[in-house]
Amino acid sequence: MVTIYDVAKKANVSPMTVSRVINRSPSISEKTRLKVEAAIRELDYIPNKQARSLISKATRLVSLVIPDISNPFFTRLTRGAEDKALEAGYQLLLGNSDESADKEAQYIELLLSSGVDGVLLAPAGDGSAAALNKLTKRGVPFVFVDRIAEGAACDRVIGDNADTTGRLVRHLVSLGHRRIALVNGPSSISIARERLAAFREALQREELGFDPALVIETHFKQDNLEDIVRQLVTLAPEARPTAILAANNFIGVNTIRALRQLDLAVPEDISVACFDDPEPIPEYNPFLTVAAQPAYEMGYKGMQMLIERMERAAPDAPRTVVLASDIIVRRSTAAPPSSRL
Amino acid sequence: MVTIYDVAKKANVSPMTVSRVINRSPSISEKTRLKVEAAIRELDYIPNKQARSLISKATRLVSLVIPDISNPFFTRLTRGAEDKALEAGYQLLLGNSDESADKEAQYIELLLSSGVDGVLLAPAGDGSAAALNKLTKRGVPFVFVDRIAEGAACDRVIGDNADTTGRLVRHLVSLGHRRIALVNGPSSISIARERLAAFREALQREELGFDPALVIETHFKQDNLEDIVRQLVTLAPEARPTAILAANNFIGVNTIRALRQLDLAVPEDISVACFDDPEPIPEYNPFLTVAAQPAYEMGYKGMQMLIERMERAAPDAPRTVVLASDIIVRRSTAAPPSSRL
DNA sequence: TATCGTTATGTTATCGGTAACATGAACTTA
């Protein structure tokens, strides 16, 4: 391995002078600089980041911890985070928590020893708080994206769940739906709680009753939803929902799949709308009506805020950035069967 | 920051003893071990990886460099690579090359200074060779997944492009197609070359002529293919293809989108088949006939081979692993219009 | 009990950089 000493010897200067050249110290004569730069090139010298980190206490590594990289929503978020990180000279350590607080905690433990300078996190649930305390204790800043964990006062970039849910409900109501079901994620996850609360409020605003039987909790990940959907569509006709609101793209896709297994047509028999676009085929066969959250922007903005924290360029008080969604109406929503009689 | 010295002082031993406890050296008395472990717990000590790397020359960081994480094929590959890496105690640095050899080279430069122990790479093209030479020069092992770059003798995990292409062509021919177009990726990428070669051979085997006008090169990334597809479908009737083979999932999806813009129905007017599944909605509306490559396995196996290299547990000679694909016939392929008259 | 062999622990030097201080050379200025 070529070290700063090899370069120094070759250029006939002290290692410190080489270090100064590398770090663009102003007090270096043009002549020495050129001499050292030539030696660096000749030896193909690359500074050792580990040695540097040992002194500077900074690794220029950041981590992005997400629940599921196979979800296109998080893929786009990752792109945004990576772009911003590279732009600012940081490298990205990727971690999947698989929606498990345990795996997440394990991963954070690992990050602590890797000496990451900061963590961008879509927490698996409120159980994340304990692991996050360790980060705080070590002075490693972190920022929430998409979701938050209760009990941690930090920057966050989140979607406007209240507004988005309200608009999705209004869209369905305007088509004539009066009984809308919500297939939600686990209530241990902030966005699931927020979407449920917003759902109740939206129903109230539309002067529709809230029926707990029409709210079902499942996972945000790929799953077979046949049982859950059957439960909804086999309710008595007057209790049966005419539309299903899915709390994320996977639930949306799997709801449609389950409906098909149950021989129900979308949107003829029942309408479906969901949060987040199931890319990469959002439109080749326009199907799901969705609330498309700005995933890339969330990642980008989240990383930006994290970098500001790491570089102590942010105010002490935690900041919250709320990003709006676009409602994209496609073919999975239509007037309910009854109104078409 | 809590160091090994703090622990040593607290436990009333020398730093070396603490180091021995951490590294499970056998020659440590039970009594001392417990004492030191207590101090570690009490102080919440975490070893500093940077300092360790300085001596060991190993960072336990590996990098995965892929052309495009927004492609579900690479997402699944990433999952596989990450799972295997974590299993073996390595952490994953993620890099997107965006199909650009320049970005890739820049990224590899960055990796060199981060001191990664190895690189798993789906090269952006043959232009990658130069950057890879630098890795070789520094003794950083790398392994190709999915694609290879000419001029680098290293382990590789690739799909069986010849066989897969042959089977896709046979599927189309068996439906009655005689004129099949290939919308391929850039010929600077190995899989595009292999698929083209296999395509020619398959046509020959099926005793069909090869028409260069029916082979078009485009990008593997999201793109508007309307011009390209128009070029194909506006050929004279006797020269016009009745089926299009797309060299990856994005090209497949975008071909169908383009056909729709041109008011052509799939599969009634023209059939489409492609490599790689456009997840996450492969089946909720069965559409694309695809050759599904085992992406997860590619990532997993590739990482495994890389780890073997890094830990010098592999034979010197480069190894090649070829993984077969599944042909999944869905609704985008059918008999050509003529045969249905 | 003197000697030896283990086993457990400590000391010193080092990995590759850089901060902090020291020094030397060149240039002013009186």
Added chain:
DNA sequence: TAAGTTCATGTTACCGATAACATAACGATA
């Protein structure tokens, strides 16, 4: 031309861990 400045460069020590060697402690053996 001697003293004071300024600028360029070198020296020394240290970041946090550990390899290599040194030594202390202990029990076994004659």
